[in-house]
Amino acid sequence: MRSLPCDCLHQLVGNDIAVKPLAPGEFRRQGRMVVDFLANYYENIEKYPVLSQVEPGYLSKRLPSSAPQDEEPMEAILDDVRQHIVPGLTHWQSPNFFAYFQTNTSTAAILGEMLCAGFNVAGFNWVSSPAATELESLVMDWLGKMLELPTPFLFSGNGGGVIEGNTTEAIICTLTAARDRVLRRLGHNSIAKLVVYGSDQTHCSFQKAARVAGIDPQNFRALKTTRSTLFGLSPDTLRKAIRLDIDAGLIPLYLCTTVGTTSSAAVDPLAPLCEVANEFGMWVHVDAAYAGASCICPEYRKFINGFADSFSFNAHKWFLTPLDCCCLWVKDPNALVKSLSTAPEYLKNEATESKQVVDYADWQLSLSRRFRALKLWLVIRSYGVQNLRSHIRNHCRLAKLFEELVEEDCRFEVVFPRYFALVCFRMCPSVVAGMSNGHIVENGHGEAWKLNKVNRFNAQLLRNINASGQVFMSHTMVEGVYVIRFAVGATLVSERHVIMAWKVAQEHANSLLSMPASE
Amino acid sequence: MRSLPCDCLHQLVGNDIAVKPLAPGEFRRQGRMVVDFLANYYENIEKYPVLSQVEPGYLSKRLPSSAPQDEEPMEAILDDVRQHIVPGLTHWQSPNFFAYFQTNTSTAAILGEMLCAGFNVAGFNWVSSPAATELESLVMDWLGKMLELPTPFLFSGNGGGVIEGNTTEAIICTLTAARDRVLRRLGHNSIAKLVVYGSDQTHCSFQKAARVAGIDPQNFRALKTTRSTLFGLSPDTLRKAIRLDIDAGLIPLYLCTTVGTTSSAAVDPLAPLCEVANEFGMWVHVDAAYAGASCICPEYRKFINGFADSFSFNAHKWFLTPLDCCCLWVKDPNALVKSLSTAPEYLKNEATESKQVVDYADWQLSLSRRFRALKLWLVIRSYGVQNLRSHIRNHCRLAKLFEELVEEDCRFEVVFPRYFALVCFRMCPSVVAGMSNGHIVENGHGEAWKLNKVNRFNAQLLRNINASGQVFMSHTMVEGVYVIRFAVGATLVSERHVIMAWKVAQEHANSLLSMPASE
Structure with missing residues (x-):
């Protein structure tokens, strides 16, 4: 015993x-x-x-x-x-974690989670715990003001914010609202004609959300982006695609724009894209899951100018708040409520009937909901706006440092311009292509063969770096080019970790370059 | 400063x-x-x-x-x-909370949430944190065995379990999988012909999930139940509805059965319903959100005999685990994966390609996910199967005690038979109907008038009880009858709280009965 x-x-x-x-x-x-x-x-x-x-x-x-x-x-x-x-x-909390995008945590947020689990209220409607609803509305207005969102996104401007679990949920909710707005007019049979638009850089969550919401997979447009627009979606490309769809008898419904794509932290040009979408009566969502947090700094705020119907960012990425905390603002909460409300007898209550309160279950997929506002409120109060800005700027500064280290080594290249704290780099093609038993290979192989060789080299380099256990980076592929992603964002990261990570990358590059080429 | x-x-x-x-x-x-x-x-x-x-x-x-x-x-x-x-x-954690269904918490689970927020790993795929995936699979098999689920629902039987955030999400995921299985065969245009079935007692989450998944609201069947089947869905009713829909050119898709409905904890007869549904190739889901936890006790296990494709229960209701923790098992995980997987380049990794691992992002809506298995594992280990059974039985015993107290007072009646720890009661119509300035009202008013009067009396009684702040109960309406719901389930509840709650109810009934009738 x-x-x-x-x-x-x-x-x-x-x-x-x-x-x-x-x-x-x-x-x-x-x-x-x-x-x-x-x-x-x-x-x-x-x-x-x-x-x-x-x-x-x-x-x-x-x-x-x-x-x-x-x-x-x-x-x-x-x-x-x-x-x-x-x-x-x-x-993920290691200061040597540089993969994907970070999901950083903090003392204040962990305390918030403790209180949330301790009180354990299921704040589906106002009466089930007024503080859970009202604190969420309050803190979403705080955050909306920190981001300088236009007033129509705040409760004070007849819009409002809600904490969803994640971006997929935020997109499903807004997409369902947009879809039903159209179907109420045209009848449910038109669902097969609805078309949604993003770019080939839009996060995979959008495709999943569209599929879940019953959009025909053939009506999902992942519009091509190119280096010429730094992988932002071109308004002309969007307009042409919409025109083609309308000509084919289809109905443009929803545009998902991105500020800070997952591959390269590219930014869609919101203002002109919104103009195009508005022309066709479409719902525009801004997915700033990663980069949204940076917009509390005036110098990054410009990236979210011009948005339209809804805006979301994940406080659980770069805002010292652990999973899950996706902040969504909408201009027309009523559109959400029309699609997502249910009013079973067992939830009827006077506060709801008075229409003086928000019932957040009608803004999200599930009925029950955690008191997530607590952690966000604790983070904002415990650190304050100025320190939160410093936190963002510090990571961007460290990313710049890494970028400079890469650029100092002429064997490497930074592949995309850097807006935030993500550096995309690789070993240069010229170095890898020349690596055949010490002899320069100039002819006899096409560009595709070379690119493939360069990609395989960089993939092997990343595998070796990660196998060391000393750091963790991840990768992506853009226009056929394999790049190593170095995302600075751990709460505990400091200069020495970034310098060490670069040394690890260099050492593994040295050993790989000194080995006989594998083919 | x-x-x-x-x-x-x-x-x-x-x-x-x-x-x-x-x-x-x-x-x-x-x-x-x-x-x-x-x-x-x-x-x-x-x-x-x-x-x-x-x-x-x-x-x-x-x-x-x-x-x-x-x-x-x-x-x-x-x-x-x-x-x-x-x-x-x-x-919600007050021992005097008897409303809705409880969401009870415990020391072990709060510690689990602390560790979850502290590690803060985003376990979307195996490699992003192997322990998060493997512990979840392990603990879902533990729990599956505790519930004596048939082997095909366990990983060891080629099925498997996953922790979703909530029942709506569990239904959206399984409904999407079922929907796409049919649409892959018939083409996406058939989406408008798909029909889903539940009863008029099924939780409102089902309707919301169906709406989100693009099922035509006209093709949502809330089949009528009656007192004769104790508000369980009759297999004959289901069969007739399916036949009518097929005759109308529609396609039966999905049946959501319930074990422990929200209004009265009614139980659908799973075995015969599954037989009917299987005949028509439909997906059957068992929503045991509330009552599922009780099925770890052999004496309650019988209620979940005969289920078919998927089964879910909310550990965040009656299993000492705070929000959110909805346990979902499926027989065919591949059906989920086919609908919900995405394979962007930035997530590609060798473990996934080896097909030796589970990537839970493909079993749920969102990409990122919290390490919820920790709290469930801590709860099961910290208390053990025997104490968890005692916890359930203790609540059922206290509900029985309350039921006996109600029955001892001939002015009240227990409205539905009790299976679990929910007692539905009201002030008897004979007492209320007789309350007109001390004179019996026998004629001059129809049954509807009487029912309305009785309902209003009971609604007022509940308002008064709750306004006292001493206890919190909730209500529902079944077949036009307003009943007060008394759900025993708080972690801290004991005999004295139940006895006190009954005294509060009696006192408020006394004052209300002694007042002149309001009309």
């Missing part, structure tokens, strides 16, 4: 035995254990390989295949977290 | 000032503050009015309308939580 912690245990209730899973004494004791666990984790985070080194199936070999019949002490469980879970983590 | 906590502050980085939002010392200090804050909250939770007493708009009068420019100390923020947020909460 194992030993058991003090007051969470047996209490006779009738003839039955019950655990006491919220006993305050045990809550205090175990809560402190986990606070210390996490503090130790942050103190030691640089010791772990950033990219987990485990093999598929590792965990089922280490943990039992069935649930325990009896209670186990938290000490034993935390030991298992330490021994079996931590080695299987890819450490 | 305000005073500032010790090590979260200014550090010179280049020429810039940066906060240190994850400094371990400050994390420890502030983390303990919040642990104590919550422990105190639980110690005092019975002192708060269960249903918040604030007026719409209360919070904007108390908090600034713009974000602070500078950092604020956590002490000040927590003071504001205490003074301005707590009064606006409806206290």
Whole structure:
């Protein structure tokens, strides 16, 4: 029999035995254990390989295949977290994490999550917890003002903001609203004629959202972008595509623009795109999932000029707030409510009937919702606008530093201009193409062969860098060119981590270049 | 200038000032503050009015309308939580909360949320954090075995489980998979012919999910249930509806059955319904959002016999796990993946290509996902199967106690038979109908008038009970009958709370009965 912690245990209730899973004494004791666990984790985070080194199936070999019949002490469980879970983590909070886009966290936000789980209110409508609704509206107006969103996006301007779980959900909700606005007029059969537009750089969430919302996959337009517009969507391309669709009897519905694409942090030119879309009565959404956070700094604000119907950014990326926290503002909340409200008898209440309150369930997919506004409010108050701006600027400065390091080494090139804190780089074609047993290969092979060779070299370089466990970067492919993505954004990152990451990249490039070419 | 906590502050980085939002010392200090804050909250939770007493708009009068420019100390923020947020909460964790269905929490689960927010990994695919994926698969198999789900729902049987945010999401995902399975065969234009089925007791999430997935609102069947089947959906009714739709040239697609409806915790007869649906090649989903948790007890397991394609229950209702945690199992994960997968270049990796791993982003709507398996794993280990069963049985026992108290007072009636821990009761029509200035009203008014009077009386009774702040119950309407719902499920509830709640109900009934009738 194992030993058991003090007051969470047996209490006779009738003839039955019950655990006491919220006993305050045990809550205090175990809560402190986990606070210390996490503090130790942050103190030691640089010791772990950033990219987990485990093999598929590792965990089922280490943990039992069935649930325990009896209670186990938290000490034993935390030991298992330490021994079996931590080695299987890819450490997103490591200062050496430069992959994808970061999802950074902070003390204030973790405290917000603790309060959220502790109160555990299901704020689907106002009455189910007025503070959850009102704090969310308040903090979304705060944030809207920090971003200098036009007044029609704020509650004070008859629009409003809501915290969704993620961008896919934000797009599904707004797309459904836009879709139903048209279908109410034309009848449901027209659903097969609706067309949605993005660019070939738009995040894959948009395609998924469109598919879920019943848009014919053949009516999904991923319009081609080119280097000439720095991979932003050209308004002319959009207009031509719309015209073609209208000529074919289809109905242009929704445009998803992006500020800070996932591949290269490219920016669609919002103002002219909105003009085109407005001409055709389309709904325009601005997906600023990654780069939106930067727009609290006046110098980045220009990127979101000119948007139209809805705007979202993920506070869970670059705003010191852990998953999940996607901030969505709309000009016409009523469009959401018309599509997403349900009014079952079991939720009817006077506050809702008075129409003086917001019922956020009608702004999102699910009924129940977490009190996510708490963490966002704690982050903004605990750090303040000025420090949040410094946080963004510091990451951009570190990205610039990395960019300069790349540029100083003439074997490498920065592939795209940098707006924010993402650097896309690769080993130069001239260096790789020349790598055949020390002899320059000039002829006998076409451009495609060369590009393929260069891409494979850079892919191998990235694999070697990541296999070291010292840093974690990721990749993308744009116009057939394989690039390594270096995204600065971890809460704990500082200059020395960026310099070290560059040294790791150089060392692996050196070894790879000194090896005989593989073919 | 305000005073500032010790090590979260200014550090010179280049020429810039940066906060240190994850400094371990400050994390420890502030983390303990919040642990104590919550422990105190639980110690005092019975002192708060269960249903918040604030007026719409209360919070904007108390908090600034713009974000602070500078950092604020956590002490000040927590003071504001205490003074301005707590009064606006409806206290779902109060032992006097008996409304809706509970969403109960526990120490283990809150610790799980802390670890989740602390690690803050975005486990969209295996490689982005192997432990997040593998622990989720493992714990979903644990739970599947606890529920004695048939092997085809477990990973070991080529099915599998996933944690979604909520039931709406679970339904949207499975409905999209079912829809696309048909549309791949018949072409996208057939979307307007697809029909989905539930009962008039099915949760409103189903209607919303169907609308989102592009099902024509005219093709949504809420089939009538009656008292004769205890508000379970009759297989004959289903078959007739399907036949009518097929005769009209429509295509039966999806049946959403319910185990434990929101109004009265009614149970659809799964086995015969599945037989009918299977005959027509439909996808059958079992929504056991509330009652599913009880099926870990052998005596409740019978209610989920006979299910077909997918099964979900909300651990965030009755399983000591805070929002959000909807457990979904499917027999054919590949159907989900075909509809929901995206494979952008920036996510390509060897593990995915090896097909040896699960990439959960392909089983859900969003790309990013929280490490929710941690809290579920901590709950199951920290309490063990036996105590979790006791937790369920204890609530059912307390509901039975309440039911007996209602039955002992001949002025009241229990309106529906009770399967789980929900009691639906009301003041008897004979008592209310007789209440006209002390004289029996026998003639001159029809049944509808009487029913309306009885309903209004019970609605007033509930308003008075809830306005007391002592307890919080909710209501529903079934076949035109207004009933008060008393759902036992708070983690902290015990016998004395149930007895007190009944006394409150009786007292308010006494005062209401002693008042002159209002018309």
